[in-house]
Amino acid sequence: MSRSIKRDTLLEVAERLFYEYGFHGVGLKQIINESNVATMTLYNHFSSKENLVEEVLKQREERYWSYLDANVEMDSDSPFILVVEAHGRWLKEHSTKGCMFLRAIEDYAGTNNEIENIARGHKSKLLRYFQELAKRKGRDNERDFAEQFTLLLEGTTSMTTLIGAEQATKHSITMARTLIQHTS
Incomplete structure (x- = not known):
């Protein structure tokens, strides 16, 4: 090998x-x-188990963003819905037992700054992603919109462990459509 x-x-x-x-x-x-x-x-x-955890998280994050990039057409009429759908497929294919990044935050909070920073950075990047998308699509109050969509994806991830990825995604798409209509 x-x-x-x-x-x-x-x-x-x-x-x-x-x-x-x-x-x-x-x-x-x-x-x-x-x-x-x-x-x-x-x-x-x-060099250590912590270094291995760091690299695992970096690799997983890279795969997640590549997955979203491959499945979301930013210039479409509804990129927000496409993000929710892609996130749901990611959950079904790669993340049915919860969020590895949240686990890292929980397991390493206050004990290993680099692992926690990588995991928190992933969550912050998701928020920035939605904020940039909201700005690009001319949404008012991009920050609030981004926080709402980030919360929607985080909730979808959490609910996957209870009701499955397909059902959680179905509900999140409905919620996303409502959110888009009420914030236009």
């Missing part, structure tokens, strides 16, 4: 295990065993 393939395998396995069992519920030994690599291979790529 080449160096980059081993690194990618470690990241993939670590993300799956962290998502399934939590950051503190998985040890490096389990990641090494399931990745089928030597201990030194892990340490050649990641």
Whole structure:
């Protein structure tokens, strides 16, 4: 296995295990065993478990934004609805058990600033994304609009664990349409 393939395998396995069992519920030994690599291979790529968590979060964030970019046409008449739909598909395909970034904030609050900063940065980026989109579409009070849509996506993510991604997304699309109508 080449160096980059081993690194990618470690990241993939670590993300799956962290998502399934939590950051503190998985040890490096389990990641090494399931990745089928030597201990030194892990340490050649990641200086610590915290460094591995940081890289997992960065990779997941990159995949999320690539997913949105590939599924949302910003110049459409309803990019806000497209974002909600794309987020719902992401939940169904990649995030049925809640938000990995919120888990990181909860698990590392006050203990590891870089992990917490990465996770909080993801949430802030979502807010800025909606604010820029609202501004681009000529919405009044972009900040409030962005906060409402960010809250809508966060609620959709939370409800996925209770009612499933399809049902949560269906409700969030209805709410998004209402929000758009009442803020025009």
